[in-house]
Amino acid sequence: MPEEATSVDAANGAVEGVSAAADGASNATTGGAADIIAQGGSGDVWYSIGSLIDKGGPIVAILLVLSVISAAVILLKIVQFWTSGLSRRGFVDPAVDKIERGDLGGSLEILKKHKTPLARAMAAGVRAKMRGDLRDEDVAAEIQRVGTMELGSLQRYLRWLEVIGNISPLLGLLGTVIGMINAFQSLEAAGTQVDPALLSGGIWVALLTTAVGLIVALPAITALNLFEGKVDQVRLSMRDGTSRVIAALHARPGSSQSRAAQ
Structure with a gap:
């Protein structure tokens, strides 16, 4: 009987140990997932506006302002071209x-x-x-x-799109150069205890400004080319229409008599 009691106690102890281990593994997994989610929400989401400004600094803030101006000009010109009926002849x-x-x-x-x-x-x-x-x-x-x-x-205002499309990549490149300088300064300050994460983190933050600059420039340049193409079509139509008016004024009845009188 004492041996059976001992066996039962050992079995119960083993079951409790397995249960405790499972609970511990579950807690560890849950805690790890929570940590990953928290890290992703706080630092890994680089594409939010607040994170962009925080990591990219004043250059990204300037680029965001330029993007707002570009979007406003594009919307304004779309409305103007649409209401003007440029294709009606x-x-x-x-x-x-x-x-x-x-x-x-x-x-x-x-x-x-x-x-x-x-x-x-x-x-x-x-x-x-x-x-x-x-x-x-x-x-x-x-x-x-x-x-x-x-x-x-x-x-009107198309020059804004041209300027934004030209300077946005340059501003982004400037931010990248400044970020690379800061990254290498941090690497130098680390001395012999170099952390590869320090360098890689500085590099991707530095490249962030170039990415933002290109994102701002691409819609501006695309819209500028489309708008200028439409203006060229209007210019050709206007040249044709006004030439026909002048020719018709010469050919209208009584025009020869009036020129002879003069």
Whole structure:
């Protein structure tokens, strides 16, 4: 009987030991996961704005400000181009036909219904001709003046995108160079007890500014090229439309008699 009691006690002790070990392993696993989550939330999430500014310093803050300006300009130009109806040209032929038939008032009414840059440039030529005291050269000059103003309005603020697209990578590179200098200074201060994590951590933080600079520059440059391409299309359309207006003003009924009288 004493031997059986001893065996039972030993078995119970073994079961309790296994249970304690399992509990300890479970607690260790849970604690380790919590530590990993805590580390990931505090230090590994480098792409949050607060972490970017904290690690990248003032250069990243400047780049973030430039990104806000770039986004504002892009949205502004999208709205402007959309509301201007830059692709609409259906009014050109009816307006030119009215001019060729001598109905300048009817042509002006057609052009006034459209608020596109091309319509405003053509309308300026018709108004100048309706005054009656301007030469054909003066009418062409008025059309060119209004057309230039309309194109200038479309190109407004595009210079901001060009500047942001050019300087953002340079600012990022500057931040990387400064970060590398700081990393090597820390490595030198460590002396013989060099920690590879110290160097690698300094390098990836230094490269962070270059990444942010490229991220800011890419949308700005892409939008700039798209907007400039659209402005070039408007310029060609305006050149064609205004040339047709000038030719129609020469060909309209009574124009030869008026030139002979002069």
